[in-house]
Amino acid sequence: MSIIVTNEITVPAERGELVAARFAANSQSLKDFDGFEGFQLCRPTDPADDRWLVITHWRDEDAYEAWRSGKDFGASHPKGEKAKGNVDARSVVRHYDVAFAAPGN
Template sequence: MTIVKINAITVPAGSGDELARRFAARAGAVDDQDGFEGFELLRPTDERPTWLVITRWRDEESFQAWVKSPAFAHGHRSAAERAGEGAPPPVGVHSEVWSYVPAGGSDPARP
């Protein structure tokens, strides 16, 4: 069964574009992981400071295998760090990971 992981990241005012840029710089880094089904970065449309990183996985085991993999560590390093430079300061000031399974909904794309 699909599992949804949501990383809720609190971002200070004026830092959201940098968060989006950093995610864009590593787009596709998780796409080849076994059990990975999709990714979205959601920007708030109001004044709240929380951005959401939503990933879908085949199951909890697939997600945990990715978290424990070298690909996870590599993907969470900045481009500067991968080039041997120092790490930039973090954009987020707080984050927490939420875990859900689909419990209903609709798919208008299906006939």
């Protein structure tokens, strides 16, 4: 069964549209990555909340780790000066095994 990796990031309100556009652009490199199954970027519905949720779906932990240690991850996750003003670097990453999945309509 698949795994899901979530990443809770802090996005300043004035940067929301830019961050969403960057995630959309960077997601193109994921679609052909072996083991990648899906992606969502979730914006909070409460205007006072600045915590966004990034959700990625992977075939297994090995597929996620291969992406995480690859060049595409490094290119889309700048550090130091390049990262300033994007999102808060203090993100919360969690991994989940899918115990059950029901198909949608």
